[in-house]
Amino acid sequence: MIVDPVIVAGAGPTGLTLALALARHGVPSVVLDExxxxxxxxxxxxxxxxxxVALYERLGHRGPDADGARWSAWRTVRRRQEVLRVDFAPGPSGTAAPGEGPGAGSGTGAGQPASPLHVLQHRLQHGLAEAAAGQEPIRLVPGCRVVRVEQDDDGVTVHTDGGPAPSWRGSFLVGCDGPRxxxxxxxxxxxxxxxAVDRYAVAxxxxxxxxxxxxxxxxxxxxxxxxxxTARPLPDxxxxxxxxxxxATRGGSPLTPDDLVARIRNTLGGWCGxxxxxxxxxAVEYTVHQRLARRWRVGRVFLAGDAAHVLGALGMQSVDEGARDADNLxxxxxxxxxxxxxxxxxxxxxxxxxxxVGARLRAADQALPLLRSSGPLHAVRRSVLSGSMRRHGALLSDGNLGTGLLGAPPVHSPPPAPGPARGGGRAVPQPRTATPPGAVVEDVAVTAVDGSPWRLRDRLGRHLLVLLVAPGTGVWESRHWLxxxxxxxxxEATAALPVPAELLVTEAYPGAVAHTVLLVRPDGHLVATMTGCRPEELRAHVEAVRGGAGGPPPREPSEDRSGDSPGDSPGTPAGAPSGSRTGGS
Incomplete structure (x- = not known):
């Protein structure tokens, strides 16, 4: 039974997303914002x-436009047009023709993946704060700085400076309080x-x-x-x-206002004639860094968003990755x-x-030095890239297209398949779909048992989903096929599961045959597929999810120990209860 709230340190995009996601589960939270x-x-x-974007819609965010237009309306317009153009070999006009270069064909036509959206972060955060203000389980506490954390077997106590109380008691604490x-x-x-992975000027x-x-x-x-x-379209x-x-350490000097104006004029003139x-x-000049926290869990305390990872050259994806942290947790x-x-x-x-996140950072570490080196490779860059170099070059566009190692949603190691059913025999192989176990499911049209039509992503976030592929069900009223x-x-098998789950039906799912059953986690990742109704197999998959079973811990990324931030020295974590679980490193 839920008694104490989850305490969230930080009311940025990650902290607010976590509070809203917890509220969708009926879990109260206290958001402490400095x-x-x-x-x-x-x-x-x-x-x-x-x-x-679908997650934000479920959580009540109205949309990024100044006039409050919904996400869906703005997204529909952008999906028709948004295509990334990458120029590796400057032509007469200085840009690649539409449909040329790596990433061509990755736009939003039929059968193509939808491109990501580009939004101003302060508008996104305003919308999340408005959605949180209307949620009863969420308490927002501004002007409240965390100064000390204590935890025991039953919960955490967070001592603060400022705010209406000197300390707060909660079941867990999640640090969403940024890179520092x-x-x-x-x-x-x-x-x-x-x-100092990279240095940029932004306008x-x-x-x-x-x-x-x-x-x-x-x-x-x-x-x-x-x-x-790089040019990225924003609303309005x-x-x-x-x-x-x-x-700056290699001969670069600070950017002056005149330098910025010159870059703007040169770029706009080069693109527009x-x-x-x-x-x-x-406008701003900034230096980006790349870091990954050694542990994301210490007892009852977790890290999420920029407190857990700084994405360097992939920095514009930090909000998206923080939202995935929140949805997962x-x-x-x-x-x-x-x-x-x-x-x-x-x-x-x-x-x-x-x-x-570590996999994305390793991919960037391996590719960017090849593309940005001086000497012979610099000459290669200025010609049409081919072979492995072209594949490396495509990584630069992955984050914008939502594809590849730097852009596509992550695929988690799925829980191990259940063994043979009672009575011996071989384990039943899982039927195939276009979505491998551990990946994010496709957003298909579904029907609830009460006959109401939905999109699959609209039903995520509260319970496990059991999805039956049953062609023809869309033609008949639900009272006939129920x-x-x-x-x-x-x-009956869904109702008997040890955790709440919702049964849905779809006419078709990419790559799936009739009578395929998909088990989907609340955050949209596919657990497993089955053929027909196999209650014991379904229950075994749910038990694996419930127990957190999965693949081995991820390989540690290479790190520069000299780059540790001040105060992040190794040792026994402060506030960790005696004998508490630390989550491994």
Whole structure:
């Protein structure tokens, strides 16, 4: 039974997403925010994959537009147009023609994956705060800084400076308090990685660019002074432009206002033929770092978002990855707090999420030095890339297209398949679908047992889902097929599971034959597929999910120990209860 709330340190996008996701499970939370007010506007933006946008919709976020338009309306327009163009060999106009270069064909036509959305981060955070303000289980406490954490076998006590109370009692604590996380430092969790991975200048402006709704990655443009320029469309016809700058330690000098204006004019003139009128909203120069916390769990305390990972050259994906952290952790905390799963389930949060983020960072580490080196490779870059170099080059566009190692949703190691049923014999092989176990399911049309139509992603977030592929069910009213075929037995098997689950039906699922049954986690990852109604097999898969079973812990990424942040020295974590589980390193 849920008694004490989950305490969330930090009211940024990750903290608010976690609080909203917990509320969807009926779990109360207290969000302690060091800031006294909402974030100001600025150049920070985020790349959101389609399933993350669906998560925000489920949590009550209205949308990123200034006029409050819903996500779905804006997304429909962008999906028709958004295609990434990558230029490796500058042509007469300096940009690749539509449909050329790596990433071509990865747009939003029939049978193609939908591209991610690009949104201003302060608008996203405003929308999440508005959604949280209307949720009774969520208490937002501004002006409240965490100073000390104590934990025991029953919960955590968080001591604070400011706010209406000197301390707060909760069942768990989740540090979502950014790259300089106080929670992480109090736990003495090391945060190794690399400093000054890249240096960028960013401008957010309104201008009539000749590729509306498209993302553009321009390598080695023909105008002087730039080696890499990215344009990303934002709502309300606004654009974010990024220029990669020389490292300050390698001869680069600080960017002056005149330098920024020159870059804007050169870039707009190169793309448009002449400099069009533009309205500059915000600009900044920043250096990006790359870090991955050694542990994401210490007893009853967890890390999420930028407190757990800083994505360096992939920094615009940090909000998206933080949302995945929150979605992964929320349903596991809820199951444990309701007594539906053992504490071991919470260990899988670190295994899955740290493994996924670490894989992206390793991919960037391996590819970017090849693309950005000087000497002979620099000449190769300026020609048409082929073979392995072209594949490395495509990594730069993956985050914008939502594909590949740097852009596609992660695939977690699925729980082991259950053994033979009682009485001996071989284990029944799982039928195949277009979605491998551990991956995010496709968003297909489904029907609930009461006959109401839904999208599959709209039903995520509360319970496990049992999805039956039954062609023809869309033609008949639910009262006809609820008592026919597999449905009575499957409904009985679903109701008998040790945790709440919802039974849904779909006309078709990519790659699946009739009578295939899919078991889906609350965060949208496929657990397993089965043929027909096999109650013991279904229950065994649910037990594996409930126990947090999965693959081995992820391989540790290479790290630079000299790059540890101050205060993140190894040692016994402060506030860890005697004999408590630390989640491994």
């Amino acid at each position: 800031a006294d007010g909402p974030p100001r506007g600025g150049p920070r933006s985020a790349v959101l994959r389609p399933d993350t 996380s106080t929670v992480r430092k109090l736990l003495r969790v090391r945060f190794p990685g690399r400093t 957010v402006l309104r201008a009539p660019l000749p590729f509306p709704g498209e993302s553009l990655l321009h390598r080695d443009p023909p105008w002087r002074g730039d080696t890499e320029v 016809d606004v654009w974010r432009l990024d220029w990669r700058l020389p490292q 002449e400099v069009p009128p533009y309205d500059l909203h915000a 929320a349903w596991k905390l809820a199951m444990v707090l309701r007594g539906e799963a053992p504490d071991a389930l919470l260990d899988s949060y670190q295994t899955e999420r740290r493994g996924a 008592t026919a075929g597999l449905m009575p037995r499957l409904a």
